[in-house]
Amino acid sequence: MTTMTKRPLQKTAILGRLAVLALGLGMAASVQAADKIVLRVSHFLPSTSNAQVNMIQPWCDKIAKESNQRMVCQIYPAMQLGGTPGQLFDQAKDGVADIVWTLSTQASGRFTKSAVYELPWLVPNAEIGSRALWEFTHKYAMDEYKGVHPIFMHTHGGTLLHFVDKQPKTLDDFKGLKIRSANRVNSKMLTAIGAAPVQMPLPAVPDAVSKGVVDGAAVPWEGVPAIKLDEITHYHFDVPKGQPRMGNSIFLFGMNQARYDSLPPDLKKVIDDNSGEEVSAWAGRTVFDEREADFMKVSKANGSVFHYMSDAEYKRWIDATKNVSNEWIKDVDAKGGNGAKLYAEAEAIIHKLMAQAANKK
Template sequence: MKTLFRLSFLLLMAGVLLAACSNNDQKPKETEASGAEYEPATIRIAYNLPAGHHISEGVEEFVKKIEEKSDGQIDMQVFANGQLLTDKDMNQSLLTGGVEMGMNSSTIWASTVPAMGIFDVPYAFETYEEVGDAINGELGGILRSEMEDVGVKVLMFADYGFGQFANNKRPLESPEDFKGLKIRSVGALPSEFIQAYGASPVFMGGGEVYMGLQRKTVDGATSGTTAMVQRNYDEVTDYLTVNNYVYFEFILGVNKDFWDGLPEKTQKLIEDTASETEEWIRHQTKLEDERTLQELKDRGMEVYEVPEEDIPFWKEASMPVWESFRNEAGAVGEELLDMVDDK
């Protein structure tokens, strides 16, 4: 009986030791899981595009994924549709750390980083695929480097779409048809382009365009068809010219000093999510350009689509703008122009 008791006791102790060993084996995994948690961080992100725009939808999904994947440890505080900063104030705030992340147009960035004006060079890009290849290649690398030199890391190039012209005077079927018109512009190079065609550029905020057209302060405006639909250009203009003269690009940037202070794991999460979002936005851009062009036709606008064989003529008339960009952006600008002209 004693022998049986002793044997039972030994078996019990063996089970206890095995269980202890098993628990010890699991401890490194638990420690590893604990160490994988994201450090708490608060990131303010500001942008000015309206809700419902495909870029806005992309940004909101970007924010949602980061918070979900970090299990809420990274708190993304979103200030959309100009709630915190205007387009004019955005860049300075981002450069000084007034806000950690911000999205603004490449046109506005070009006043600080001249190389960003490449997207405003007329007819530099012909297709959505060309833009994607350029941004993912050497051209994108140069632009990212130029931005970092002033203190901003580029997280995402967000495609807005091709630029077109709407006006309430007459069909614009050649560069000569622009002569004498007052056209709302959005930046330095777009203004030079308008002047190259014989029209007068008028600087005006996006929210002022409808009233400006209605009151005939301007005769027309340049924008993407997505904005034209959202802002009901069809109510105050009759004619739309589709010449894909420029590719509007938005930049999601983060203050470089703030970025350098984030843990590597957090940086990787943000970069990976930004890359996924950038691809989604580019895909949506083409779909949205096609959808909104058709909607403007359905709403009754008279649309003239410049034939592909006529584009070289339109491009030739815009060459003074190429020269202006070359002078403004220097050696870097020359390099970028060679890239887009040799494609």
């Protein structure tokens, strides 16, 4: 065989090997793409909200990195998968979304025991509230979360009241005022002080306030910039600095149980490594407590008035709302639980965590 004959044959062989290699790489890429798990994450606030930017997106980035991009999120903010905020838990349970971030008690009447940390004067800050919520729920209330696997839970920094043109200062000034409430417990607290609660989800608040449907709104500082309430309201009524506020909300970042169970062991471990009490504490601390001063900036810049109760007035509010906790106890008893015992345990967990935090300083 001549050299001229050998060269075309060698070239053909090389091209053949390259084609096989390319085919193999293409098949490998296709298999890898097919193996990639995309988790649909749904929530009720805009994509620019603190919750997405500083909590949901960082969590998603972390699991993508730790899974070598084999498991990634596709986030659907502002209810883009349809439905209402009150339906988010069921969307996770039914598999409409793989993961949801939701204010649990917007699904009214279903999270009675968990809602203990929505009661007034109980949660000192979001980090302790979030740790307490995780611990209490996993000890006493997991039956309320069937079908959804909790990844983390949290509270916010506590509710305060925001007004456009009214400036109530004492308990008596609130009688008859229409005030947006975040949940059933919050409504009972407002009723106890003589106000008229109007329960609605957070995204509906700006329109209701600006049109005078309500006189004011119970909203934590974290929620104010998310809905641009800082551009509408100019008077902010709060408890004495450092005291537990007049209510809270409990939040769940949870995954469809069947979707979680279907994950291969290594990817399930990635979820587990980014779940639990410490992640709950991270959400409370870094997403809420450490950012509260930033949330207040626009309100301060627009010349808003900040009113803090006196210690004597704070005691009046506590006395006026004592029955709110008693009603929660009765609700738990009506569902077969021991409300007084669970309330005492919820308090004990808070006191334990406060002591631990004080010892670390």
